[in-house]
Amino acid sequence: MMNGLRSVTSDHRDRADEAGRAAPRPETDSRPLITSRFRRIRTLSSQLAARLTPEDQMVQAGPDCSPTKWHLAHTSWFLERFVLERFATGYTAFDDRFTYLFNALTEPADTCHPASQRALLSRPSADEVQLYRDHVNAAILRLIADVPSAQWPAVARRLDLALLHEQKHQELILADIKQAFWMNPLRPAYHGTGPGAVPAAPGQGWFQHGGGLVEIGQDTPAPEAETPRHPVFVAPFRFAGRLVTGGEYLEFMEDRGYTRRELWHPDGWTLAQREGWNAPLYWFKRGGVWHQFTLGGTRLLDVEEPVCHVSWYEADAFARWDGRRLPTEAEWEIVAAERMPTGNLLDHGRYHPAVAAARDTGPWQLFGDTWEWTQSAFAPYPRHQPGDMAIGEYADVAIGGRFALRGGSALTPADMVRATTRHALAPHVRLHMTGIRLVEDV
C-alpha cells in the first residue's frame, strides 16, 4: 500500500536513481563499456536470425512487417548513415547501393526502396548481409578506438541511439517472423523447446495508491519521448496485481464479449466486425479446442498465462466488461518506479509470456511478459523539445493516433525497459506481445 502525495513523490525520486530511471548515460560511459555493449547487441541480432533459413529471412508477412534480412541490413545502414558517415573519416561504404536499399526514411520517395517491396530482395543474399554487418561492425570498433576525446561524447550519443534502434528491431525480428510462420500453412516453429510444467497463476489482487501531484518522465539526456520530467495530478486508484490471464479472457469471450457493442470503442467495433475478430491473434480452434500459435509452434492454449496479442480495442473492451479500466501512463509509472525493472524479457530466451509467480508482495509482471496497454494517447510530454531531427527521432514521438504502452514483453531486450520507458502502437495492432493490466477507481 502506498501513501499520500508528498511522500510518494520524494520516495519516487530516490528509488528512480536505484532502478527505473538509472539507465547509463552515454556521456558517462567509458569506451570499453560502449564497446562491450555494442558487441553484445550486434551479435544478438545475428544470433536471432541464425535459427532461420535464408529463405525464412526473405519473408515479409504483411505491410507492417519486414523480412529478417532487411532488419539485419537496415540496422547496419543506420550505423553507416548516422555514425560512420558523420564521424569516421575515410570510411568506405560496403556497397553504395545499400544506401538506397536499406533506408527506411519515408521522404523523398526516390531515396529509399519502397517498404512494400522488401520481399523482392533475393539479392543481396543472407550471406552478403552478414558480410555487410561485419564490415560495419569493424568500422565502428575502429571509430570507438580512434575518435578524439573531444568528439567522443557526440559519437557516444549517436551510438546510444543506434543501439536503442537495433534493440527495437530485435523485437520486430521476432514479432515479424512469428507472423510469417503463422501465415505459412505449415506453421513452422522458431525454436524447439516446449514450455515446462505450467503452474497456476495467483488470484487477482488490488494495490491501492493514494495519487496526488506526482512527477513522471526523465530530463535530457534520455530517449526523447521520455522528456522532460514533469508534474501530473493523479487521483487515488487501485492497481491490479498481475496481468489478465488467458482464462479470464476466455470468460469474456464466452460472455459474448466480441458481439456486445456497448463494450467497445466505436472505432474498434467497426474494425472487429469487418475483420471478423473473435479471439486474440494466434488463437484458433481445432477440433473444438482452443490452441495458440507461439514461436515454439502450435500448442494447446494455456489459460494460466497472460493473454497477449490483443489490440487496444480488445483490452479496452475487456476492461469495460470487467467493470474496470486500463491505467493511465502516470498511474503505471508511479507504481513501476517502486519496483526493479526485471522480468521475463528477451534475455530469458523464453519468447513467450510466463504464468505470474507471486514471489513477493506485488504487484507482479510489471516488466516483461507483455507490453501493457494504457488509456493514454501517446503524445510528446508538455514542453517537450524536438531532438535530433536528422535521425528521425521526432517522428517516433509525434506520429499520431497511437496509445502508450509500458513495461516491455518477452521479446524486448532487457536493458530497454525501465519504469519511464514509453512504447506506442496504433490501437488496432495485434502483431506485438500486448496484454492487459487493469485499474479501478477508488
Next chain:
Amino acid sequence: MMNGLRSVTSDHRDRADEAGRAAPRPETDSRPLITSRFRRIRTLSSQLAARLTPEDQMVQAGPDCSPTKWHLAHTSWFLERFVLERFATGYTAFDDRFTYLFNALTEPADTCHPASQRALLSRPSADEVQLYRDHVNAAILRLIADVPSAQWPAVARRLDLALLHEQKHQELILADIKQAFWMNPLRPAYHGTGPGAVPAAPGQGWFQHGGGLVEIGQDTPAPEAETPRHPVFVAPFRFAGRLVTGGEYLEFMEDRGYTRRELWHPDGWTLAQREGWNAPLYWFKRGGVWHQFTLGGTRLLDVEEPVCHVSWYEADAFARWDGRRLPTEAEWEIVAAERMPTGNLLDHGRYHPAVAAARDTGPWQLFGDTWEWTQSAFAPYPRHQPGDMAIGEYADVAIGGRFALRGGSALTPADMVRATTRHALAPHVRLHMTGIRLVEDV
C-alpha cells in the same frame, strides 16, 4: 505543493458561475423557457435552409458532408426516436419509413440508410421534409404541455440533448453547403451581402498566465464530454491576444511553409504532399492574386481577417514556423473562463470570421470567428462516466484520433459556446471554420 493553486482555482470558480459554465440546466428550466428555446432553434434550421433551392438541398459534396434536406430531416428523426417514441404516448410517426431513411447510427447496417447514399433521396421532397418537421414540432409542443411533472425532468434532459444536437447540425448545414457551392464550378453564393469596410487587425500581443493546479470541465448535468470537473497542472504560459491573420499565414506560405518537412507532423506531411495542399481550403489564385470563397461568394483574400479552414496539421506547422505552439485545452479554458462567452457567432449572421477589434484589454476572439485548434488529443476526461448509451453520446466522446477545439466559429449557434465547451475534429479536417491561436512557453 504549488503556490498559485488555491488562488487560481477559487478565482476561477467564481467567474465560472457568471460566465463560461453558467449554461442553463434542464432541470431548472420551466416549461415556457424550454418551449421558447425549442421554437427558436427549430425555426432557425428551417430559416438556414430557406435561402437554398430544393435542388441545392439535395447536394452531398463529399463523404463527410450531408445534404441540407437530410440534416433537416435527421434532426426531426432524433426528436422522434429519443423523445417522442419514449415519452409521447399515442404518438403516430409521420412516416414509418423515415425511421430507416434518417437514422444516422452506424449499427447494425440494415437499420439505417447508408450515409454515402443521401444524395439519392430526391423523395421525400424538400416540401415533404418541412411537413415532417411541422409534424414533429407539433407533437413536441403537445408533449411539453401534457407530460406529467414527475416525468418532466427526464423529458427536459432529452430535449436539451436534442436541441444541442440540432444546433450542431446547424453548423454542419452551413459548412456542408459551403463545400457544395465550392465544388460547383459556378460557385454560387449562399447570401448576397458583401463584407463592409475592413479595418486593420491589432498587432499580436501576449498575455501571461501563472499556471498552477487548476480545475477544468463541469460536473453533471452537462454535456458528457465536459464531465467531470477535475484538477490539471498547468505550467506558466503566454497566450496570444488574437487569432492568426490571413496575412500572417501568407507569410508562412511565402516562406515555403508547405514544403519544409521539418515544420510538419509526419502524418500531416504525407497528407499535404498527397493532396497537394499549398494554401488553406477555399483559397485560390486567379490572375496571380489570392482569392477566397465564402458563403457570400468569391472575393479577394482579406489579409486582416483570421485565417480559417486550416487543418490541425497546418495550424501546428504554422505554430512551429512561428516558434510557438498551439494551446492545451486547459490553458485555453482557464483563460477563456475569465471572459464573457460572446463574439462573432452564428447569431450575428455574418457567416465568416471578422477582423479582430481591440475593444478591451484582451485577449480577444476567444468566442466565435473560428474554432481554435488545441494540441490536446480529444479524449474522455479522467474518471468520466459513459452517459446515455442509447442516444449515442458515448460515441461522440470516445471516437479516437481527433484533437480538441475550443471557442466556436462564425457558424456556431451562440448558446452552444462556453469556456468549457469542447469540440473534436480529426487533424486532417478543413471543412469547418478552424483557425489558429498561439501560445508560448515562459
Next chain:
Amino acid sequence: MMNGLRSVTSDHRDRADEAGRAAPRPETDSRPLITSRFRRIRTLSSQLAARLTPEDQMVQAGPDCSPTKWHLAHTSWFLERFVLERFATGYTAFDDRFTYLFNALTEPADTCHPASQRALLSRPSADEVQLYRDHVNAAILRLIADVPSAQWPAVARRLDLALLHEQKHQELILADIKQAFWMNPLRPAYHGTGPGAVPAAPGQGWFQHGGGLVEIGQDTPAPEAETPRHPVFVAPFRFAGRLVTGGEYLEFMEDRGYTRRELWHPDGWTLAQREGWNAPLYWFKRGGVWHQFTLGGTRLLDVEEPVCHVSWYEADAFARWDGRRLPTEAEWEIVAAERMPTGNLLDHGRYHPAVAAARDTGPWQLFGDTWEWTQSAFAPYPRHQPGDMAIGEYADVAIGGRFALRGGSALTPADMVRATTRHALAPHVRLHMTGIRLVEDV
C-alpha cells in the same frame, strides 16, 4: 464452296432493302424532314423529364449513371459543340461555363467536369437547363433554315449524329431514373399506369436457318459501328421463337443456377459470388414471394414476361443450363433482316417488356422488349475505317471488353432500331433492359 451460299445471300439482300437496312440517309433528307425529326426528338427528351421533380432530376444513382438534368444539358452541349460552333456563324453560347460542365469527353481532365460529380450541380437548376435547351433549339432551327446548300450535307450528317446521340441518351434517362428510384428506399414510380391483363406467352419454338456465306452490316453512310458490309460464314442453326421468360428463368434459379460453378464463365462466377447475385436486377422477395421493381413501381413478378436486367454472364449461364447458347451477331442479323423492325419500343410508352404474342409465324420479339445479348465480342467490323474522330465516334466503336447486343428494348426510340443496329455493353452490366435469346446448333 458451300451449298446455301448463293441463295441465302441473294434472298437476304432483297429483304434488306425492304426492311432492316432501309433507314433514311441524311443526304436524302430534305430540310423540312430533318426539321420535323429534330423537333420531335428534342421534345421527347423534355417530355421524358417532365414526369420528374427537379429534385429527381438531380440524382446520380451510381458511377455508371447520370442525373436526368445532366442528360438534358449534355445533349444540348453536343449540338452546340459539334453543330453550332462549327457551322452557325455568329452563334452566341448560352453560358460559356456550360462548355466545361456538360462536356463528357474524357480528355484532357481540365476541360470537363468530372463524371462522378454530376450530382453536385444543383445549379444550373432544371428550369435553367430547359432555357438552355430552348436556346440551342432555336439556333439549330435557324441554322437549318439559313445554311447554304453547299454546306447542307455536312450539317445534315452532323445533325443526324447528334440526334442519334440524343436518342441514346433518352434510353439512358429512363434506365438511370429506374436505378435512382430503385436505390431510394421509398421506391417511387416513374409512371402511374399499371399493366393490363396478362396473357400467357406462347411455348418456345425453334426456327432453322441454313447458314452459309452471308453478308452483314451496312456501307457508309451509316452508324460507324455498322460499317462496312462484309461477308461472314455461318453454320446452320436453330433460332428461338421468343425471348426467355421470367418463369423459365425462375426454373434456372430453382435448379440452383446461381450456385453451379460449371455453368458460369469464370469471370462471371467470381463477380456473382462477390456481389451476391441470386436473381436478375430489380427482382426481390417480399414475404416469400418474388416481386419486381419497374418504372411503374413495385409489382408481383410476371412469369410470362421476358426476363430482363440480366448481365451477359447470367444470360450465358442460363443458356448453358438450358443446353443451348446465345446467338452470334451474324445469326441474329440474318434472321432479323427478314422481319419488319417494329415492336414494343419506347414509342409504345409501355417502358417495360411485354408478353410475347404469336401473331404471325415468328420468330417474335426481335425488335423491342429487351436488348438481346449475343455471344459476339463487340469490335469494329473487318476493314472498318475510323470515322469522325472529333466527335468521339471512334471511342464508341473501339472500347474493349464488351459484348454486342441486338434489337432494342422497351426504352429504345423506335427509329434507332434496325436489323443492322449494334449495341455494346460490358458483360457485367444489368442496368439496361437486357434479355436472352437462345440458339442451338444443328
Next chain:
Amino acid sequence: MMNGLRSVTSDHRDRADEAGRAAPRPETDSRPLITSRFRRIRTLSSQLAARLTPEDQMVQAGPDCSPTKWHLAHTSWFLERFVLERFATGYTAFDDRFTYLFNALTEPADTCHPASQRALLSRPSADEVQLYRDHVNAAILRLIADVPSAQWPAVARRLDLALLHEQKHQELILADIKQAFWMNPLRPAYHGTGPGAVPAAPGQGWFQHGGGLVEIGQDTPAPEAETPRHPVFVAPFRFAGRLVTGGEYLEFMEDRGYTRRELWHPDGWTLAQREGWNAPLYWFKRGGVWHQFTLGGTRLLDVEEPVCHVSWYEADAFARWDGRRLPTEAEWEIVAAERMPTGNLLDHGRYHPAVAAARDTGPWQLFGDTWEWTQSAFAPYPRHQPGDMAIGEYADVAIGGRFALRGGSALTPADMVRATTRHALAPHVRLHMTGIRLVEDV
C-alpha cells in the same frame, strides 16, 4: 505470293499434315515416347531453376507473377491431382498439405492457398520442393510402366495435358524471374553470356495473300482452344515480312507516339497516362541513352532486334501510327501454315529475341522471338465443346477480355508452337515477350 480461295485451303490441309498441325496425338504415342518426353520436360523445369539461388526462387514480383519455387511445386501438384490421384492405385502423396499449398484453382476459397501470398512460403524449402518433384516423377514413371493397356489412352491424354501445362509454366518461370530481377535495384542477371555480334535486320517487306473462305483450327484431339477446325472468310491482305524492330519503335516514340491520343484505343490511352508509359517495359534511359534489361542483364538497346514487352495497346497504336494494323488470327494462321514451325524458341537458350535473318523468301520470324499480338479477341471457336471441366481447361478458353497471340517467343518451349497454337493475354500485359507483326489491307 499466295493464290485464291480454293487452292489455298486444299494446299493448307496438305501442309498441315507436314507442319503446323502435325503435333503427336497422345493416343498414338507409345509408352517409351511419352516417357522420354516426360523426362525431358520435367528435367528442363529444374534446370531453368538451377541458375537461381533458393532466395531468388522465393520472389513474387507482382500480383501476376509467382515465385519459381511455386511453379516447380505447382506443376508437380498438377500431376498428383489429375494423373496420380485418378489413375495410380496406392499412390501416397508426398505431403498432404501440399494439396492446399500448390493448388491454383480459384474456387472454393478454402481449398487453396491465396495466390497473393506465395512469397510467404519459405517452407517448404527449395530442396524440399525438388524432393517433391522427384517423388512425383518416380510415381509417374511407375504408372506409365504399370497401367493396363485399356487405361493407357486416358492416362496418355491426361499426361499430355499435364506436360503442356508444365511447358506453359516454363515460360512463366522465365518471364516472372525477369520481372523479379528488374524490380530489384541491383538488377541481377539470369544468365551470363552476352549477345554476339549484331547483324542488321532486313528491310520490311510485304507478302500478299488472296484470302477467301479458308479453314483454321484443329479437330479433337487437340488443345481445347484450337478446336474445332472451321471455315472463316478472309479478305485479301498483305503480311509484313518480319517483326517490327526496336529502331522502328523508337521512331514512333520520337514522333510522340505515346502522347497522341488519336493513335490509341481509349482504354489504352487512359492506362498509359495513368501508368506513365513512355517506352516498352524493360527499356530505360541512363545518361541520355536507351538501355534495356534482359535476362542476361542490362545492356544498350539494340535497335535491330524486334521490339518486345509491348502491350496490345502499344502494338495497336504503333500499327495505326504506321498506317497499318495488326493481323487477325485467321490471317496469321493461313500464312503460318505454309511454314515450318521453327525459330528462336526456348530450346535455343538465347532467352531474348534475335535480329531477323532473311534466309529464305519469307515472311520470317513467325515462330519464336516474340509472341505476335493479333486484332482478334480471344474466344472459343464457333461450336466449341467445353472439354475436361475437372482440369480447368474451360477456364483457359473462356476467360474474357483478352486478345489472341500467335507464334511463341524466345521463352516458349519449341514443341508447344505450331501454326494453330493460340495464346491469350489481356491487352495491358507487358510481362511476356510480346511483339508486333503488321498487316495492311489490299
